Amino acid sequence: MKRLTAIAAVCLLASAGAHAADPNLARNLAATCANCHGTNGKAVPGAGMDSLAGESKAKLLQKLADFKSGDKPASIMHQITKGYTDEQLSLIADYYAAQK
Amino acid sequence: MKMMLMKRRDFLKAGAAAGAMASLYGCAAGNKAGGHVVVVGGGFGGATVAKYLRMWSEGSVQVTLIERNPAFVSCPISNLVIAGTKSMEDITVSYDNLKSKWGVRVLQDDVLAIDTAKRSVKLAKGGDLSYDRVVLSPGIDFMFDQIPGLNNAAAQEKIMHAWKAGPQTVTLRQQLEAMKDGGTFAIAIPKAPYRCPPGPYERACVVADYFKKSKPKSKVVILDANEDVQSKKGLFVKAWNDLYKGVIEYRPNSEVKDVEVASKTAILEFDKFKADVLNIIPPHRAGNIAAQSGIKLINNRWVDVDWLSMESTSTPGVHVIGDAIFPAPTMPKSGHMANQHGKLTAAAIINLLAGQAPNPTPVVMNTCYSFVDAKNAIHVASIHQYDAATKLVQPVKGAGGVSAARNELEGKAAMGWAKNIWADMLA
Numbered sequence: 001m002k003r004l005t006a007i008a009a010v011c012l013l014a015s016a017g018a019h020a021a022d023p024n025l026a027r028n029l030a031a032t033c034a035n036c037h038g039t040n041g042k043a044v045p046g047a048g049m050d051s052l053a054g055e056s057k058a059k060l061l062q063k064l065a066d067f068k069s070g071d072k073p074a075s076i077m078h079q080i081t082k083g084y085t086d087e088q089l090s091l092i093a094d095y096y097a098a099q100k
Numbered sequence: 101m102k103m104m105l106m107k108r109r110d111f112l113k114a115g116a117a118a119g120a121m122a123s124l125y126g127c128a129a130g131n132k133a134g135g136h137v138v139v140v141g142g143g144f145g146g147a148t149v150a151k152y153l154r155m156w157s158e159g160s161v162q163v164t165l166i167e168r169n170p171a172f173v174s175c176p177i178s179n180l181v182i183a184g185t186k187s188m189e190d191i192t193v194s195y196d197n198l199k200s201k202w203g204v205r206v207l208q209d210d211v212l213a214i215d216t217a218k219r220s221v222k223l224a225k226g227g228d229l230s231y232d233r234v235v236l237s238p239g240i241d242f243m244f245d246q247i248p249g250l251n252n253a254a255a256q257e258k259i260m261h262a263w264k265a266g267p268q269t270v271t272l273r274q275q276l277e278a279m280k281d282g283g284t285f286a287i288a289i290p291k292a293p294y295r296c297p298p299g300p301y302e303r304a305c306v307v308a309d310y311f312k313k314s315k316p317k318s319k320v321v322i323l324d325a326n327e328d329v330q331s332k333k334g335l336f337v338k339a340w341n342d343l344y345k346g347v348i349e350y351r352p353n354s355e356v357k358d359v360e361v362a363s364k365t366a367i368l369e370f371d372k373f374k375a376d377v378l379n380i381i382p383p384h385r386a387g388n389i390a391a392q393s394g395i396k397l398i399n400n401r402w403v404d405v406d407w408l409s410m411e412s413t414s415t416p417g418v419h420v421i422g423d424a425i426f427p428a429p430t431m432p433k434s435g436h437m438a439n440q441h442g443k444l445t446a447a448a449i450i451n452l453l454a455g456q457a458p459n460p461t462p463v464v465m466n467t468c469y470s471f472v473d474a475k476n477a478i479h480v481a482s483i484h485q486y487d488a489a490t491k492l493v494q495p496v497k498g499a500g501g502v503s504a505a506r507n508e509l510e511g512k513a514a515m516g517w518a519k520n521i522w523a524d525m526l527a
Binding site: 047 | 151152155156436439440443444447451458459460461462463464465467479481482483484485496498499500501503504507509510512513515516517519520521523524527
């Protein structure tokens with residue numbers, strides 16, 4: 001009984017988190033970029049799109065922030081970055097930085 | 101003894117409660133997604149959901165993809181085949197990697213019916229496939245009955261829509277090549293919503309570009325059932341004025357009601373238009389299998405879905421993605437969007453099969469390039485975030501937008517987009 005109660009309690013705790021965020025949220029958000037930047041950030045070589053896999057988080061976040069603020073000129077990325085919150089961009093950068 | 105029984109009952113109750121909580125609240129630690137998903141249709145949506153189900157479940161979800169064609173042929177970029185600057189080989193991609201690299205079972209077959217109560221799919225070549233969840237990515241079928249003269253097989257062999265890339269793309273190209281210089285190509289656009297809002301205007305541009313180079317006395321007439329240009333209006337109108345003055349003529353409020361096939365004459369409400377090459381895109385609706393499955397359609401045309409999972413609002417276990425759905429506000433029917441639906445659905449199904457709730461905050465986005473000649477392109481982009489209040493993915497205000505101006509860099513980006521999205525689905 002004690003153990004079941006403990007599991008139920010853990011479930012309740014987890015449920016609060018689950019409503020806030022899916023455990024795979026970063027993966028899911030990053031996948032919205034993959035149409036152009038390749039599955040898991042590995043772009044098709046020679047097709048003119050940047051690969052994001054394995055780039056440092058700091059570099060990715062700086063680029064995204066510069067697109068969003070307009071500091072870095074772009075044809076389309078300034079429009080796309082504005083569609084994501086800073087927290088979402090941070091999760092996306094985390095995910096791609098962790099890809100090999 | 102009585103006490104023991106009571107205790108046992110309590111124990112069972114507590115266990116059941118914990119289990120119910122796990123399934124309600126997504127606490128199923130250690131539960132791995134398993135089961136069999138059948139995907140119907142191997143286009144931008146279907147191929148993506150098949151690959152991502154296998155990739156994200158690390159092979160624990162079995163996936164069968166049913167597709168009637170032997171290879172994927174892309175609608176995006178197919179207008180360049182019609183204009184003669186790309187070939188069918190350029191827009192055709194094999195399903196081999198889905199099979200060998202991702203372990204998707206790909207069947208070249210057609211689906212006759214879906215028994216949503218028994219969770220079973222009936223195949224044209226014989227046999228039934230049972231599923232835990234089915235994903236319909238059936239694209240569109242045309243409402244030929246809206247244009248009576250086109251509502252027979254013989255007429256459909258003469259008047260192309262070329263709005264599904266494949267043999268019709270090739271035939272329309274051949275018709276343009278065979279047309280005499282000084283002839284007229286007319287393209288008829290149905291009322292929105294239709295697949296690929298900027299696509300018809302792109303086609304008018306790249307065909308006009310071909311005419312300028314090879315048949316300079318020829319003309320392009322756009323017969324638009326809508327009251328105005330449906331996408332990238334400023335950029336298309338600028339291209340028509342700058343590049344195609346006297347070549348492209350745009351006629352709004354020109355809905356084609358019927359056709360005289362032999363004379364290639366489009367019949368409008370108060371007018372007729374005779375062309376040398378007539379290209380009619382009939383109104384369309386969700387691929388027929390959607391209606392045949394008995395799932396809820398809006399306006400008898402498009403499937404109503406739950407935006408957290410793309411599951412039909414009427415029929416459990418049936419997810420529908422791509423052009424077949426009733427879109428969320430400002431969401432276009434595009435290959436890019438179908439790919440995004442595919443990923444949302446793959447994530448949701450893996451959660452559901454593991455007894456967990458779908459991601460409560462999905463995001464989808466769209467990027468769409470259109471060529472205005474062989475090298476220069478323009479884009480439109482949008483980002484859509486789930487809004488719990490309306491239960492819809494809503495466009496983010498202040499984000500997205502269109503190109504500042506047409507240019508060659510965007511033309512290169514358009515091809516880069518195509519190569520990467522084809523790989524994201526199929527490599």
